[in-house]
Amino acid sequence: DTTKNTLVVPYNSVPLLQEILEKEGDEIAAIIVEPVIGNMGVIPPSKGYLNELRRIADKYNALLIFDEIITGFRLAIGGAQEYYQVTPDLVTLGKVLGGGFPISAIAGKRKIMEYFSPIGKVYQAGTFSGNAISVVAAIETINELKQNNSNLYDSLEQFVKEVTNSLRDFISKNDMNVQINNIASMFTVFFTDISVTNSDGARSCDNTKFMKFHSELMKRGVFFPPSQFESCFVTTSHNEEDLSKTVDAAVAALKAV
Numbered sequence: 465d466t467t468k469n470t471l472v473v474p475y476n477s478v479p480l481l482q483e484i485l486e487k488e489g490d491e492i493a494a495i496i497v498e499p500v501i502g503n504m505g506v507i508p509p510s511k512g513y514l515n516e517l518r519r520i521a522d523k524y525n526a527l528l529i530f531d532e533i534i535t536g537f538r539l540a541i542g543g544a545q546e547y548y549q550v551t552p553d554l555v556t557l558g559k560v561l562g563g564g565f566p567i568s569a570i571a572g573k574r575k576i577m578e579y580f581s582p583i584g585k586v587y588q589a590g591t592f593s594g595n596a597i598s599v600v601a602a603i604e605t606i607n608e609l610k611q612n613n614s615n616l617y618d619s620l621e622q623f624v625k626e627v628t629n630s631l632r633d634f635i636s637k638n639d640m641n642v643q644i645n646n647i648a649s650m651f652t653v654f655f656t657d658i659s660v661t662n663s664d665g666a667r668s669c670d671n672t673k674f675m676k677f678h679s680e681l682m683k684r685g686v687f688f689p690p691s692q693f694e695s696c697f698v699t700t701s702h703n704e705e706d707l708s709k710t711v712d713a714a715v716a717a718l719k720a721v
Contacts (some may be wrong), residue, residue, distance in 0.1 A: 536560060
């Protein structure tokens with residue numbers, strides 16, 4: 465029933481979402497979205513898109529739910545909702561939250577969260593729910609991010625801009641059918657001749673060329689995720705030497721494709 469009652473709308477398409485809500489508004493419980501797509505490569509929201517989702521959800525009395533498993537604590541300490549200044553009703557978190565330990569979390573407005581057990585009737589549980597080690601790791605991760613918040617995220621974003629701008633310059637000079645999307649500490653190299661703003665753009669990519677690109681990177685000691693539809697992440701462990709090596713290897717790999 466969950467799948468049957470789920471309506472799928474292309475990312476970054478406000479008109480199509482508006483059309484569905486106009487027809488089905490009274491039946492729509494929630495709008496669920498990755499605020500920045502990470503599961504088909506990095507696809508940022510178009511200007512004002514998330515604000516429109518908030519407006520439409522409010523208009524039709526639907527919840528706005530952000531899947532921030534990838535973007536939470538990665539775009540900013542407050543995730544994509546802080547980065548774009550749009551507040552959802554509920555948010556899912558994980559990955560960065562645990563600092564390497566397995567954990568996930570749900571957060572949201574108090575009046576909604578009180579529906580969850582033990583206060584409310586909605587039962588939610590998981591293998592690591594309340595696991596002491598994972599929770600301590602999460603607390604320490606958040607404390608570390610808070611202490612270094614003033615320059616940590618800016619430096620990560622600058623690192624990504626230097627990598628992606630260097631690659632864009634090479635791609636432009638050589639008239640290659642390659643696109644690069646980036647936001648904060650995330651980026652993806654797409655092998656297509658069209659802008660990637662939704663799943664149609666992602667599906668237009670040449671997977672054979674990407675795998676050749678990936679193989680050439682591996683030969684040069686640089687590991688990108690082994691799929692055209694994954695995101696690259698920069699961390700605090702990367703340094704200027706890593707940046708230079710990544711750019712040199714990626715340029716050489718692009719030449720070889």
